Amino acid sequence: MSPGAPEALSHLVDVALDRTVAPGFTSLGLAVRRRLPGWPADPRVGALAGRHVAVTGATSGLGRRTAHDLAALGATVHLVVRDTTRGERVAAEVDAAVGREGAARVWWCDVADLESVRTFAGRFLAAGLPLRGLVHNAGALPAERTESPQGHELTQALHVLGPVLMTELLLPALEPDAGRVVLVTSGGMYTQALPADDPEYLEGAYSGSVAYARSKRGQVELLPVLTERWRDRGVTVHATHPGWARTPGLDASLPAFSRALRPVLRTDAAGTDTTVWVLASEPVPEPGRLWHDRRPRPTSVLPTTRPTLSDRVRYWAWVARAVGLTP
Missing domain, CATH: 1.10.10 (Arc Repressor Mutant, subunit A)
Incomplete structure (x- = not known):
């Protein structure tokens, strides 16, 4: 051979x-x-010692596991959550697991609410903490069409608009030439095209699973746009696909799918493996890519879901307008 x-x-x-x-x-x-x-090799022991990483949606599932795994590598993890009572319980778990008081800290924020995002970002910047990483993990799959406080379809607000605005506002805190931003996406996005003409899902019968997949498609299609936008700051952006992992969210939103695949679903630790690797490995993995099991993956496998440049431009224009940015 x-x-x-x-x-x-x-x-x-x-x-x-x-x-x-x-x-x-x-x-x-x-x-x-x-x-x-x-x-690829595992991150070295203590790879994130002295670093700060923020994780949204960290009270359960993959977010909770991500917080544990980052703290185990030495990071101080900032749990950005809607339920601070649950957040404090997770923070106590993390502290106990790593034997380090203050390994996890709790911040309140509803990522789907742009005003809440602005308030959180202002408070975080005032604390003067340098961020090594920002993990956009918060997610939801609503059964019916639901709107955010600003009137945007919920999955787009939570998975796209909130994360883009939060990152923009926290750029001064992200370490120059070292900050890493991770969007935790989903394999469901492979089934959907970019909703450039109907991002708010105003047309047709609403499906929560389709809306979820469309918003996740939006995340990966913005990777080249956001990579270029944040390049001068030296902040890299990545998307990670956890595979099919068993979480409370999956059990609640897709119970039939969860039951059918239960014997082969990944553990939460397996689901967070690539996210933690992207944040902690050196050198930094190639930015602007979708990662799954520590390898870059194509963002489209079906010709019908591959967007045109015009699609991406129109979608980004909608995102920028919704959050008050100049495209």
């Missing part, structure tokens, strides 16, 4: 798992990939 043959075979297996979806997104996919030649 030639010297490069193991790596070539590893690549073929990895791509096959990714394109066939079901094996690659389950616990099997990660288990196989970890054993293939060329699996």
Whole structure:
């Protein structure tokens, strides 16, 4: 076998798992990939010692697990949550797990409410804390069309508008030439096109799962736009896909899916693996990419979901207008 043959075979297996979806997104996919030649190294012990990282939606599921894993690498984790009582419980868990008082701190913010985002960002900037990372993990899948306080469709407000505005406002806190922003997306986005002409989901019968997937499509299609926008600051932006992980949110929003795949769903730790790796590994992974199981992935696999440049420009113009930015 030639010297490069193991790596070539590893690549073929990895791509096959990714394109066939079901094996690659389950616990099997990660288990196989970890054993293939060329699996990227884990972050070093203490890789985030002395660093600050903010995580939205950190009271349960992947957000809670992300907070634990970042603190285990030495970070001070800022839990950005709507329910501060639950947030304080998670903070106490994190402190106890790492044996470090103050390893986690709680901040109140409703990411879907742009005024709440502005208030939180102002308070955080006033604290004068340098941010190594900002993880946009907060998510929801509403059964019926719901609007944010500013009148935007909820999934777009929570998954796109709030994160874009929060990052813009926190740019002064993000470490120059070191800050990393992660949008936690979903494999559901592969099924939907970018809703450039109807971002507010005003047309047709509303479906929560479709709205969720459309907003996640929006996240990944903004990667090149946001990468260029924040480049001069030296802040990198990434999206991570956790695979199919069992979480309270999945059980509640897609119970039939969760029950059917329960034997092969990933643990929360497996679901957060790539997010933590992107934040803590050196050198910084390539910005502007969608990552799954520590490898960059295509953002579209179906021709019908691949946006045109015009689609992306119109969608970004809507986002910028909604949050009060100049495109």
